[in-house]
Amino acid sequence: MKTIVLMVMVLLSAGSVGAQSAKLQKATFGNGCFWCSEAVFQRLKGVTAVRSGYEGGAVVNPTYEQVCTGTTGHAEVIEVTYDPAKIKYDELLEVFWKTHDPTTLNRQGADIGTQYRSVIFYHNNEQKAVAEKYKKELNDTRAFGKPVVTAIEKASAFYVAESYHQNYFNLNGEKPYCKLVILPKLDKMEKVFKAKLKH
Structure with a gap:
């Protein structure tokens, strides 16, 4: 009898785990260097995983060196896994648009090239509709003073980037790029999105 009860409990717990994971969704954003983007989105409540990678190009399994040439067509992107019960897609979009400059074509600061373009890769029609509506509102209200050029595709x-690109800021926080570029972005994020951050 104990064995049967134990088996039932195991099956029930397995089912609940499956139900929880089924709730998780993916969002994919390109907004400049993926080291910065990854560090930003890792800190949001409801985000369970962030992977840096490449998307939107023609070459299969591109390397970082290939993507850096700007000839593969890929953008540096992050794939965000999130729980929509804890953070909505439009909240992710708000963070996306407010943590980079979506008005510069194929450029973020000193990073220049199509691999640094501002782009949203939608995973379903609902994401597409929300992103297009949000972009239209930003342009209609001239929120950035200039037109938002973010592509919605x-x-x-999605090709996962090399292992040394993953969790980059957390593992390399002492490096000059992290201190000079990523840390100020995170400090700004702390002020703007304090309520959305993990503790």
Whole structure:
């Protein structure tokens, strides 16, 4: 009898784990260097994982060196896994648009090239509709003073970047790029999105 009860409990717990994971959704954003983007989105409540990678190009399994040439068509992106019960897609979009300059074409600060373009890769029609509506509102209200040039494209093959790009800021916080570029962005984020951050 104990064995049967134990088996039932195991099955029930497995089912609840499956139900929880089924609730998780993905969002994919390109907004400049993925080291910065990853560090920003890792700190949001409801975000369970962030992977840096490449998307939107023609070359299969591109390397970082290939993508850096700007000839593969890929953008540096982050794939965000999140729980929509804790953070909505439009909240992710708000963070996306407020933590980079979406008015510069193929450029973020000193990083220049199509691989640094501002782009949203939507995973379903709902994400597409929300992103397009949000972008229209930003342009209608001239929120950035200049037109938002962020591309909104259907998600295509996502290629995970090399292991040394993953969790970059957390593992390399003492490096000059992290101190000079990423840390100020995180400090600004702390002020603007304090209520959305993990403790």
